[in-house]
Amino acid sequence: MDILNFLHLPMSTVVFYAIPFLVALTVIVFIHELGHFLVARWCGVDVESFSIGFGREIFGWHDRNGTRWKVSWIPLGGYVKFRGDANAASLPSAEALEKARQDPGNFHGKPVWQRAAVVAAGPIANFLLAIAIFATLFMSVGVPVIEPRVDEVLQGSAAERAGIRKGDVIVSIDGSAIADFSALQQAVMNRAGEELTVVIDRSGEMISLPIVPDLREEADNFGGKFRIGVLGVRNNPEGPVRYEVLGPAEALERSVVRTWFVIDTTFSYIRKLVSGRESADQLGGPISIAKAAGDAASLGTFQFVSVIAFLSISIGLLNLFPIPMLDGGHLVYYAIEAVRGRPIGENAQEWGFRIGFSLVIMLMVVGTWNDVVRVATVWFGG
Numbered sequence: 001m002d003i004l005n006f007l008h009l010p011m012s013t014v015v016f017y018a019i020p021f022l023v024a025l026t027v028i029v030f031i032h033e034l035g036h037f038l039v040a041r042w043c044g045v046d047v048e049s050f051s052i053g054f055g056r057e058i059f060g061w062h063d064r065n066g067t068r069w070k071v072s073w074i075p076l077g078g079y080v081k082f083r084g085d086a087n088a089a090s091l092p093s094a095e096a097l098e099k100a101r102q103d104p105g106n107f108h109g110k111p112v113w114q115r116a117a118v119v120a121a122g123p124i125a126n127f128l129l130a131i132a133i134f135a136t137l138f139m140s141v142g143v144p145v146i147e148p149r150v151d152e153v154l155q156g157s158a159a160e161r162a163g164i165r166k167g168d169v170i171v172s173i174d175g176s177a178i179a180d181f182s183a184l185q186q187a188v189m190n191r192a193g194e195e196l197t198v199v200i201d202r203s204g205e206m207i208s209l210p211i212v213p214d215l216r217e218e219a220d221n222f223g224g225k226f227r228i229g230v231l232g233v234r235n236n237p238e239g240p241v242r243y244e245v246l247g248p249a250e251a252l253e254r255s256v257v258r259t260w261f262v263i264d265t266t267f268s269y270i271r272k273l274v275s276g277r278e279s280a281d282q283l284g285g286p287i288s289i290a291k292a293a294g295d296a297a298s299l300g301t302f303q304f305v306s307v308i309a310f311l312s313i314s315i316g317l318l319n320l321f322p323i324p325m326l327d328g329g330h331l332v333y334y335a336i337e338a339v340r341g342r343p344i345g346e347n348a349q350e351w352g353f354r355i356g357f358s359l360v361i362m363l364m365v366v367g368t369w370n371d372v373v374r375v376a377t378v379w380f381g382g
């Protein structure tokens with residue numbers, strides 16, 4: 001049976017989501033690998049190939065330094081291969097370990113700090129891409145500003161219990177100023193169950209109230225579930241929204257803050273997942289990413305570019321996880337080498353790679369399974 005017919009998916013729908021997904025992924029992967037590439041060149045490492053995609057090459061060319069730039073058939077990632085690598089994961093070959101110090105262009109013959117810099121450059125490039133995108137949007141389109149005025153207090157909500165009323169304006173939460181309604185949502189989304197101090201402006205009178213956000217499970221538009229802290233207040237969706245165009249300095253500052261917010265939110269989820277306060281059913285796979293990209297592209301360039309920024313942060317952060325197959329795993333190896341004064345053995349690296357590969361596959365399986373469950377929920381009910 002044809003899988004598209006089984007899922008009741010017309011080809012136009014697949015293309016609608018696939019193209020934005022591949023465009024977003026290609027941009028993010030290119031910038032990530034470019035970070036590795038540029039720092040490697042700066043450190044005098046010979047780069048043998050720079051590939052967007054895996055598998056057989058579609059087309060490519062050599063630059064004047066001998067690097068093979070190519071596009072390959074499987075467009076789900078990419079890699080930079082240095083001289084001395086046994087494979088695209090930067091594992092050294094046995095011969096490379098022997099000859100590295102005599103070969104000035106060999107990656108594995110470089111000082112440990114240079115190798116660490118090359119590895120860290122990929123994720124850092126992803127963060128810089130997100131900051132650049134946010135800053136450009138803030139300086140061109142502007143930041144949407146919705147006054148944090150309470151137009152509705154939900155019955156039985158944390159806000160009602162705390163004494164918040166319709167017409168109140170949220171001034172600050174735990175000492176952090178609240179400039180607009182989105183800042184209010186961000187301030188409480190990871191604080192469910194914690195007592196916070198909310199300062200409100202009630203007809204010119206400043207009132208301080210203790211409040212404990214509720215944990216609420218909501219459905220996304222693809223059948224998935226996510227849990228966030230909420231106060232139980234709403235603003236008028238038809239109310240005025242103004243866009244504040246920022247200058248370069250403020251745009252850069254806001255971009256760094258927004259990038260850090262995404263990182264901090266991710267770490268908060270991981271901490272709760274490890275402690276058992278969150279479940280793995282919120283993890284998404286390639287279908288979720290493709291849907292996010294497709295939906296954003298349908299709303300316009302602003303939304304699509306914003307999604308690229310958020311995905312770039314997520315991919316950069318994922319690559320810093322201390323899993324041997326990923327950049328973070330290599331950084332752990334280099335930290336051990338710096339302490340011991342010599343690298344760990346080839347067998348240990350190989351076993352670490354296998355374990356890391358298994359962990360990555362497990363994460364992909366869990367994320368994809370969650371995607372399939374969401375698809376089934378949307379199209380078949382349940």
